[in-house]
Amino acid sequence: MAVDDMAELDSHIFAIVYPHTPRSTAGDDDLSFLGGEGDLAATILARLGGSPREDFQHLCATAAAVAQAVSDQGVPATPVAYFAASAAALAPLARAGAAGADPHVAGALLAFLSAALPALPAAVVRARGREVADDVMRVLDFPSTPDSGVRAGLRCLAHLISAGDRANWEALYTVILRLSTDHRPKVRKQSHSCLRDVLLSFQRQPILVPASEAITRSFERFLLLSGGSSSVNTGAAEEGPKGAKEVLYILNALICCLPLMASKPSNTILKYFKPLLDLHQPILTRSLLDILHAVAESPTLQLKSDVLLDLLCSLGLSVSSERKSGDEMASIARLLHVGTKKIYKQNRDICVVKLPLIFTSLGDILSSEFEEARFSSVEAFKGLIDHCIDETLVSQGIA
Known part of the structure; x- marks a missing residue:
C-alpha cells in the first residue's frame, strides 16, 4: 500500500468513532462520544469492511486481529481489552526496528490505538501509559511509518501526557514538539494540534511553565540557525538558510499555542515580532497577525502591555506607509480593535496616549478601496469608542 493511500486514515477513524462531532483541526477528538460503550473493532469492520481501498483493508485486518485476540482471551470486547491487545501487538513491532516491522501494520495499529485510548479509565492510562508510550515513540522514529x-x-x-502519569511527560512532549517542524504538512498540523491539547491540559499548573519554555527555546534555536530575524523570508520555506523554514513552521504552531502558554515565555517570543514584522514579508506578516489576533482575544494570557502596544502602533503606521492587500488591512483593523481593548484593560494609562494613532490608522483603512477592510475599520471604531472613550477623555479633547 502506498504511503499516500493512508493519508486520511485517522480522519476516517475519527468519523467512525465520533460521527456527530465536527473536526475543525487535526486531533480534535471529543472523547465523550466513545464513552466505553461501543465495540470499536466491530464498528470499523462494519463501516469499512467492504471498502476496496488498501489502507482500509489494513485497518480492518488489524481490527479483526485485535478482536480475535480479545475473543481468544475470553474477555468482553471493552476499550480496556482492545487497548491491551493492540498495545501487545505493537510491542514486538517496536522492538523489531524499522527493517523488521511492516510499516502499514504499524501505522494501522497506531491508528487503532489512538481511537481506543480516549475511552480508557485514567487508572489504566497511568498504569500502562509509560510502557505503551515507549513503543509508540520507537515506531514514530521509523522512517517508513x-x-x-x-x-x-x-x-x-498527547493523550498519554494529558491523562497519564505526568512524571515522565518531557520525553513524550519532546517528540511532539520535534515533529512540529516536520517536512510533512499534515504531520506538522497534527503536532501543532497535539501541542495545543497538551498545553490546554496543563493550564493553571506549574508544569505549564517548562512546557511553554520548551516551545520558546525551539523558536529561538531555529531563529538563531536561520541567522536571525533578518534571514527569515518568503523564500525560506524552500531555499532559505537552515532554520528559516522551521521558524515559519513554529510560527504556525504559535497561532494555537501562544494563547495557552505561560506569560513569561510568551513575552520572550513576543519581543522578536517587531524585527520580523519589519521584514515586510507577506507570508511572515500573515502568520504574525494571526498569532497576535489569537493572543489579543485570549482572556487569560497576560502580555507586556508596552510591547504589545508597540506592535499595534507599528502595524497601524504601516497602513499608510506600505501597500497592503484588502485582507491584510482588514486583519490589521480587527487586530487594532481587539488588541487595543486588551491593552486598555491591562494598562489604561499607556493605552490612551496611543489612541489618536490607533484611530488615525483605522481612518486610513476606512478610506481604502477594499470593502471588507472598510467594514472591519467601522466595527473597530465603534468597539473602541464604546470601550475606551469616556467623559474624561472627551473633556481633555483627546477623543
Missing part, C-alpha cells in the same frame, strides 16, 4: 500512522502516534502521545 506512514504519515497517517505518525499522526495517530502523536495523538496517542
Whole structure:
C-alpha cells in the first residue's frame, strides 16, 4: 500500500468513532462520544469492511486481529481489552526496528490505538501509559511509518501526557514538539494540534511553565540557525538558510499555542515580532497577525502591555506607509480593535496616549478601496469608542 493511500486514515477513524462531532483541526477528538460503550473493532469492520481501498483493508485486518485476540482471551470486547491487545501487538513491532516491522501494520495499529485510548479509565492510562508510550515513540522514529500512522502516534502521545502519569511527560512532549517542524504538512498540523491539547491540559499548573519554555527555546534555536530575524523570508520555506523554514513552521504552531502558554515565555517570543514584522514579508506578516489576533482575544494570557502596544502602533503606521492587500488591512483593523481593548484593560494609562494613532490608522483603512477592510475599520471604531472613550477623555479633547 502506498504511503499516500493512508493519508486520511485517522480522519476516517475519527468519523467512525465520533460521527456527530465536527473536526475543525487535526486531533480534535471529543472523547465523550466513545464513552466505553461501543465495540470499536466491530464498528470499523462494519463501516469499512467492504471498502476496496488498501489502507482500509489494513485497518480492518488489524481490527479483526485485535478482536480475535480479545475473543481468544475470553474477555468482553471493552476499550480496556482492545487497548491491551493492540498495545501487545505493537510491542514486538517496536522492538523489531524499522527493517523488521511492516510499516502499514504499524501505522494501522497506531491508528487503532489512538481511537481506543480516549475511552480508557485514567487508572489504566497511568498504569500502562509509560510502557505503551515507549513503543509508540520507537515506531514514530521509523522512517517508513506512514504519515497517517505518525499522526495517530502523536495523538496517542498527547493523550498519554494529558491523562497519564505526568512524571515522565518531557520525553513524550519532546517528540511532539520535534515533529512540529516536520517536512510533512499534515504531520506538522497534527503536532501543532497535539501541542495545543497538551498545553490546554496543563493550564493553571506549574508544569505549564517548562512546557511553554520548551516551545520558546525551539523558536529561538531555529531563529538563531536561520541567522536571525533578518534571514527569515518568503523564500525560506524552500531555499532559505537552515532554520528559516522551521521558524515559519513554529510560527504556525504559535497561532494555537501562544494563547495557552505561560506569560513569561510568551513575552520572550513576543519581543522578536517587531524585527520580523519589519521584514515586510507577506507570508511572515500573515502568520504574525494571526498569532497576535489569537493572543489579543485570549482572556487569560497576560502580555507586556508596552510591547504589545508597540506592535499595534507599528502595524497601524504601516497602513499608510506600505501597500497592503484588502485582507491584510482588514486583519490589521480587527487586530487594532481587539488588541487595543486588551491593552486598555491591562494598562489604561499607556493605552490612551496611543489612541489618536490607533484611530488615525483605522481612518486610513476606512478610506481604502477594499470593502471588507472598510467594514472591519467601522466595527473597530465603534468597539473602541464604546470601550475606551469616556467623559474624561472627551473633556481633555483627546477623543
